[in-house]
Amino acid sequence: MRVLVVEDDNTLRGELEAGLTRAGYAVDGAANGQVAEIMGDQFPYDAVVLDLGLPGRTGLDVLRNWRRRGNAMPVIILTARGQWHEKVDGFAAGADDYMAKPFHIEELVARMQALLRRSKGGTQGPLERHGVVLHEDTQEVTADGATHRLTGVEFRLLRYLMMNAGRILSKEQLDEHVYDLDAEKESNVIEVYVRRLRQKIGKDRIRTRRGQGYVFGGGEE
Numbered sequence: 407m408r409v410l411v412v413e414d415d416n417t418l419r420g421e422l423e424a425g426l427t428r429a430g431y432a433v434d435g436a437a438n439g440q441v442a443e444i445m446g447d448q449f450p451y452d453a454v455v456l457d458l459g460l461p462g463r464t465g466l467d468v469l470r471n472w473r474r475r476g477n478a479m480p481v482i483i484l485t486a487r488g489q490w491h492e493k494v495d496g497f498a499a500g501a502d503d504y505m506a507k508p509f510h511i512e513e514l515v516a517r518m519q520a521l522l523r524r525s526k527g528g529t530q531g532p533l534e535r536h537g538v539v540l541h542e543d544t545q546e547v548t549a550d551g552a553t554h555r556l557t558g559v560e561f562r563l564l565r566y567l568m569m570n571a572g573r574i575l576s577k578e579q580l581d582e583h584v585y586d587l588d589a590e591k592e593s594n595v596i597e598v599y600v601r602r603l604r605q606k607i608g609k610d611r612i613r614t615r616r617g618q619g620y621v622f623g624g625g626e627e
């Protein structure tokens with residue numbers, strides 16, 4: 407899962423990026439409205455954290471412009487304390503959730519997980535698909551009675567595959583959702599991580615579709 411954090415306060419943005427990275431997300435940051443709007447349209451983010459008070463272009467305008475163009479990615483807005491009308495305007499502009507400053511990063515992470523789960527049509531509790539249980543708090547996976555720890559990339563890759571179970575995902579799509587802009591990418595690295603995941607959860611749970619990509623729990627080959 408890859409997220410965009412839009413916040414002009416460098417200290418807060420740094421804390422948000424660090425907290426979300428620890429929670430297993432690939433994270434990009436933006437400090438002004440115009441840049442954020444372009445990034446949000448250009449890259450396939452799974453969710454966005456959007457401060458409303460931004461230089462260049464307000465968060466509300468950025469959000470309205472995304473929605474007007476049909477960009478429906480989940481957005482959590484950050485509002486100033488006591489500004490209740492910001493929440494109302496934010497929801498009217500297409501926000502999915504809000505956090506009033508100041509807040510604890512842990513709550514933002516929890517809301518992000520819940521929002522992503524809802525946006526993929528899932529339920530509460532651990533993510534479970536086809537006999538595989540992903541523990542998002544400990545970044546471990548349980549399959550066939552065995553529990554394994556996952557590295558950061560393995561966790562991000564498996565979560566994205568599980569949240570899109572049954573869909574064919576190309577290597578390019580997986581790359582875009584598993585890595586942020588600063589990540590050092592090597593060619594064929596997704597194949598390497600898929601192989602490692604198969605060793606942990608069983609090889610049949612991630613199917614290869616030749617020339618197309620991978621499917622989690624994909625059934626027939």
Ligand code: CA
Nearest residue numbers: 414457459460
């Ligand atoms: Ca601000």
